[in-house]
Amino acid sequence: MRKALFFFLAISGLTACNSAETPATTENQLPMDVHSSYQRSEARVTHLSLQLNADFEQQILRGVATWTLESNAADTLWLDTRGLVIVSVTDADGNALEHQLEAEDKVLGSPLWISGIRDVSHVKISYRTTPGAEAIQWLTPEGRAPFMFTQSQAILARTWIPCPDSPGWRFTYDAEVEVPKELMALMSAENPTERSADGVYRFVMRQHIPSYLMALAVGDVYFSKLGERSGVYAESDILEAAAYEFAEVEDMIEAAEDLYGPYVWERYDILVLPASFPFGGMENPRLTFATPTIITGDRSLTSLVAHELAHSWSGNLVTNATWNDFWINEGFTVYFEHRIMEAVYGRDYSEMLSYLSLVDVREEVEDFMKTRPDDTRLKLDLAGRNPDDGVSRIAYDKGYFFLRLLEETTGRERFDDFLRGYFKAHSFGVMTTEKFLGYLREHLLSEEEWNAVGVNEWVYERGLPANIPDVVSKRFGEVFSSIKHEVMDENRCPKNTENWSTHEWLYFLGQLGQLRDAGNDQINADLLAMLDSCFSISKSTNSEILAAWWLLVVPAKYTQAYPAMEDFLVRVGRRKFLTPTYRALKETGQIEEACRIYSKARPNYHFVSRQTMDELLENCQGI
Ligand code: BES
Ligand code: ZN
Numbered sequence: 001m002r003k004a005l006f007f008f009l010a011i012s013g014l015t016a017c018n019s020a021e022t023p024a025t026t027e028n029q030l031p032m033d034v035h036s037s038y039q040r041s042e043a044r045v046t047h048l049s050l051q052l053n054a055d056f057e058q059q060i061l062r063g064v065a066t067w068t069l070e071s072n073a074a075d076t077l078w079l080d081t082r083g084l085v086i087v088s089v090t091d092a093d094g095n096a097l098e099h100q101l102e103a104e105d106k107v108l109g110s111p112l113w114i115s116g117i118r119d120v121s122h123v124k125i126s127y128r129t130t131p132g133a134e135a136i137q138w139l140t141p142e143g144r145a146p147f148m149f150t151q152s153q154a155i156l157a158r159t160w161i162p163c164p165d166s167p168g169w170r171f172t173y174d175a176e177v178e179v180p181k182e183l184m185a186l187m188s189a190e191n192p193t194e195r196s197a198d199g200v201y202r203f204v205m206r207q208h209i210p211s212y213l214m215a216l217a218v219g220d221v222y223f224s225k226l227g228e229r230s231g232v233y234a235e236s237d238i239l240e241a242a243a244y245e246f247a248e249v250e251d252m253i254e255a256a257e258d259l260y261g262p263y264v265w266e267r268y269d270i271l272v273l274p275a276s277f278p279f280g281g282m283e284n285p286r287l288t289f290a291t292p293t294i295i296t297g298d299r300s301l302t303s304l305v306a307h308e309l310a311h312s313w314s315g316n317l318v319t320n321a322t323w324n325d326f327w328i329n330e331g332f333t334v335y336f337e338h339r340i341m342e343a344v345y346g347r348d349y350s351e352m353l354s355y356l357s358l359v360d361v362r363e364e365v366e367d368f369m370k371t372r373p374d375d376t377r378l379k380l381d382l383a384g385r386n387p388d389d390g391v392s393r394i395a396y397d398k399g400y401f402f403l404r405l406l407e408e409t410t411g412r413e414r415f416d417d418f419l420r421g422y423f424k425a426h427s428f429g430v431m432t433t434e435k436f437l438g439y440l441r442e443h444l445l446s447e448e449e450w451n452a453v454g455v456n457e458w459v460y461e462r463g464l465p466a467n468i469p470d471v472v473s474k475r476f477g478e479v480f481s482s483i484k485h486e487v488m489d490e491n492r493c494p495k496n497t498e499n500w501s502t503h504e505w506l507y508f509l510g511q512l513g514q515l516r517d518a519g520n521d522q523i524n525a526d527l528l529a530m531l532d533s534c535f536s537i538s539k540s541t542n543s544e545i546l547a548a549w550w551l552l553v554v555p556a557k558y559t560q561a562y563p564a565m566e567d568f569l570v571r572v573g574r575r576k577f578l579t580p581t582y583r584a585l586k587e588t589g590q591i592e593e594a595c596r597i598y599s600k601a602r603p604n605y606h607f608v609s610r611q612t613m614d615e616l617l618e619n620c621q622g623i
Contacts, residue, residue: 030166030168030169031168031321031322031430031432032322033166033167033168033322033323034324034382034383034384035107035108035154035155035165035166035322035323035382035387036080036108036155036164036165036166036169037078037079037080037102037108037111037112038078038079038080038164038165038166038169039078039166040078040111040113041074041076041077041078041079041164042074042075042076042077043069043070043071043074043075043077043117044069044070044169045067045068045069045070045077045123045164045171046068046069046171046172047067047068047171047172047173047174048065048066048067048068048161048163048171048172048173048174049065049066049067049068049173049174049175050063050064050065050066050161050173050174050175050176050177051063051065051066051175051176051177052175052176052177052178052216053177053178053179054148054178054179054180054185054218056138056140056146056148056180058131059131059136059138060128060129060130060131060133061128061133061136061160062127062128062129063126063127063128064124064125064126064127065124065125065127065161065162065163066122066123066124066125067079067122067123067125068121068122069117069121069122069123072117072118072119072120072121073118074117074118075115075116075117075118076113076114076115076117077113077114077115077117077123078111078112078113079112079113079114079125079158079162079163079164079165080108080109080112080155080157080158080162080163080164080165080166081101081109081110081111081112081127081158081159081162082104082109082110082134082156082158082159083109083129083130083133083134083159084110084112084127084128084129084130084158084159084160084162085127085128085129085130086099086101086112086125086126086127086162087126087127087128088125088126089114089123089124089125089126090123090124091117091120091121091122091123091124092120092121092122092124094124097114097115097116097117097120097123098114098115099112099113099114099115100112100113107155107384107385107386108155109158109159112125112162125162127162129159129160132607133159133160134156134607134608134611135150135151135152135156135157135159135160135607136148136149136150136159136160137149137151137276137606137607139274139276145182145219145220145235146183146218146219146220147217147218147219147220147235147274148216148217148218148219149215149216149217149218149219149273149274149277149289150214150215150216150217151215151277151278151279151282151289151606151608152211152212152214152215153212153213153282154167154212154323154387154388154390154391155212155323155386155387156607156608157211157212157214158211160214160216161211161214163211163214164211165211165212166210166211166322167210167211167212167319167320167321167322167323167430168210168319168321168322168430169210170208170209170210170319170428170430171208171209171211172205172206172207172208172209173189173203173204173209173214174189174202174203174204174205175187175189175202175203175216176200176201176202176203177200177201177202177203177216177218178199178200178201179199179201179218180199180218181195181197181198181199182195183199183218183219183220184201184218184219184220184221184222184233185201185216185217185218186201186216186218186221186233186271186287187205187214187216187217187287188205188209188213188214188215188284188285188286189204189205189285189286189287190203190204190205190206190266190267190286191203191233191267191269193223193231194223205285205286207264207265207285207428208428209285209316210319210430213283213284213285213316215282215284215287215289217271217273217289219235220235220236221233221234221235221272222234222235222236222239223269224239224240224242224243226243226246226247226249226250227249227250227253228250229250229253229263229266229267229268230249230250230253230267230268230270231267231269231270232269232270232271232272233269233270233271233272233287234271234272234292235272238272238292238295241295241297242270242272242292242295244297244299245294245295245296245297245299245302246270246302246305247299248299248302248344249268249270249302249305249309251344252302252305252306252309252340252344253268253309255339255340255343255344256306256309256310256313256336256340258343259336259339259340259343259416259420260313260336260416260419260420260423261313261420261423261424263312264312264317264427265285265286265312266286267286268286268288268309269286269287269288270287270288270290270305270308271287271288271289271290272290272291272292272295273289273290273291275291275292275293275571275572275573275574276572276573276604276605276606276609277289277291277292277573277574277606278573278574278575278605278606278607278608278609279291279574279575279576279608280293280294280304280307280574280576281294281304281305281307281308282308283308283309283311283312283315283316283333285312285316288305288308288309290304290305290308291572291574293543293544293574293577294543296502296541296542296543297541298502300501300502300503300542301502301542301543301544303337303341303353306337306340306341306344307333307334307337309340310332310333310336310337310340311329311333313332313336313423314328314329314332314333314336314423315329315330315332315333317423317426317427317428318332318422318423318426318427318429318430318431319429319430319431320430320431321430321431321432321435322432323380323382323387323390324379324380324381324382324390324433325379325431325432325433326380326387326390326391326395327378327379327380327394327395327396327398327399327433328399328431328432328433328436329395330395330396330399331378331395331396331397331398331399331400331402331403332399332403333396334357334396334397334399334400335399335400335404335407337353338350338353338354338357338400341353348473348474348475349503351471351472351474352473352475352476352501352503352504352507353503354400354404354471354473355471355473355476355507356503356506356507356510357393357396357397357400357401358397358401358468359510360393360397361393361394361396361397361398361401361464362464363393364376364392364393364394364397365393365394365398365463365464368392368394369462369463373462373463374462375389375390375392375394376394376398376462376463376464377394377459377461377462378394378395378398378399378402378433378459378460379433379459380395388608388611388612398458398464401464401468401469402459404469405453405458405467405468405469406440406444406445406453408469409445409449409452409453410444410445410449414444415444418440418443418444421443422439422443425439433459437455437459440455453467454467475503475504476504479494479500479504479507479511480507480511482494482495482496483508483511483512483515487512487527488515488520488522491522491527491530492530493531493534493535494508497535502542502544502545505542505545505548506544506545506548509545509548509549509551509552510548512552513548513551513552516555516556523552523556524556525556525557525558525559527556528552528553528556528558528561529558529560532558532560532561537549538553538560538561538564538565539564543568543572543574543577546564546568546577547568547576547577547580547581549561550565550568550580550581550584551580551581551584553565554581554584554585554588554590555584555588557588557590562593565581565597566597566600569581569582569597569598569601570597570600570601570604571604573601573604573605573606573609574609575608575609575612578605578609579612579613579616582594582598582613582616582617585597586616586617591617591619591620594617594620595617595619595620598613598617598620599620
């Protein structure tokens with residue numbers, strides 16, 4: 001009977017109908033994951049029931065995590081934790097269970113084992129987080145409402161929930177969260193749109209998700225409807241701007257469904273976080289977490305929404321088995337993102353994004369080849385390292401160009417059919433690099449095509465293969481010629497810039513940087529002052545443009561722009577912007593300036609950004 005039921009669930013999982021429960025995983029074996037102690041567990045869990053209380057004063061979560069065991073035949077359960085205080089562990093009736101936290105590993109935290117669970121159906125863990133819990137940022141700004149949010153990917157879920165913290169294991173959850181009455185709580189689950197009277201919120205996530213997609217945010221946010229199944233949450237002062245910025249999300253969802261099959265998560269909402277959010281976006285299921293720095297007033301940075309939405313298939317539906325397979329999440333998602341943008345805004349637009357991807361990945365590869373060449377391979381080896389080390393342009397953009405090459409080799413129609421079949425066949429499952437390659441060989445590429453692409457070289461070797469697709473962007477071609485003629489030859493500001501989108505500006509600024517790196521001394525503080533007087537770039541409200549601008553400003557020591565740069569670095573905690581700016585300061589003999597700004601800005605950064613900047617600016621201690 002059990003078997004038959006499992007079979008039924010497995011099949012319904014494959015077709016992934018809307019609100020139906022889905023199987024824990026379509027695999028019966030957990031892939032080898034060096035970043036999780038769940039690996040050692042005999043027992044398997046299928047559902048989490050979470051009770052939490054958010055204490056803003058002490059900056060801790062207190063709660064109970066009750067795990068449902070898949071069968072009660074095993075004797076020991078191993079879960080991941082880090083910095084958690086375990087208060088008690090019992091079965092459903094309150095009988096104490098033997099348990100212990102193992103010694104802390106610097107990267108992985110302290111595994112928790114619970115034994116004597118034969119014949120036990122539920123394991124109930126009372127615990128609390130500690131104020132430094134790495135996933136969580138507590139913000140209590142003066143004169144503003146408090147805010148807290150979590151960021152679980154890659155292995156930080158264990159800092160706020162004792163859990164099987166591996167992308168290779170999925171579970172459903174429900175939660176009851178108590179927060180200060182004036183605030184609203186939201187999770188990666190079915191969400192409220194109104195405040196509750198008593199500050200208690202209940203959540204259900206019926207689809208099986210891996211731990212890195214567990215998310216919670218608490219803040220003074222309000223909801224605004226976008227489409228039938230989409231909306232945005234934000235603090236009241238930016239809600240309207242956010243609703244305008246994301247108005248086209250329904251078009252994106254439809255474009256995505258036309259490409260690769262139904263959206264199975266029912267709703268797609270976006271939560272706009274405070275500017276200290278360390279990422280651009282995070283694909284928490286049903287509720288993308290997004291940085292406010294993409295709200296520009298002109299909808300020019302919404303490819304980020306396309307990206308997080310695309311993860312609803314690549315990542316959340318078919319999940320990288322381990323962090324070594326990270327490109328399976330991000331490479332597919334960048335490919336899908338560009339396809340959504342092409343469908344909604346046209347090929348010229350998406351080719352600009354692709355061109356910028358190409359520039360990014362070339363730079364990253366060149367840089368990595370000097371210091372960490374093995375990290376330029378798609379399939380990573382992160383054993384003994386923090387999986388955060390694998391977050392680079394390689395997974396994203398080398399992954400993207402590999403998939404684009406597959407498309408160009410087989411033709412779009414065959415490739416799209418293949419991808420539709422891939423998402424359907426592996427829904428709510430996990431994907432290793434090897435399994436994908438097997439599927440690719442079986443369902444798409446002939447031996448001849450396989451060899452022509454050079455699949456093994458792309459996946460397992462360093463650098464960028466010679467057959468990387470070429471991107472020709474007409475729009476950037478025009479920008480290039482104005483750099484050459486107007487800026488370089490005639491030393492004046494380019495004229496026809498009214499129609500430039502954000503992406504043309506990014507290309508323009510990036511090209512000037514390349515010319516400087518190639519030794520062109522025309523790219524100096526005088527030139528920047530001239531450009532700034534024509535275009536007020538230092539006063540731009542577009543964060544991407546600002547971040548690209550600082551990379552010219554810093555090496556040229558164009559100090560008039562430093563106050564604006566300092567404001568930016570203090571206000572924004574998005575790591576992608578911080579790392580290159582601080583690095584530029586450091587590498588151009590301005591470490592004192594970097595340290596001075598960092599000491600002021602650091603309190604506002606989330607742990608993820610702090611960790612990276614602490615490492616980059618380690619010398620600041622002595623300064
Ligand atoms: N899932 C990632 C963010 C992430 C990756 C968090 C690894 C922790 C570890 C998210 O989908 C992402 O890729 N965000 C990008 C935006 C995107 C448009 C490339 C970002 O934050 O910049
Ligand atoms: Zn992503």
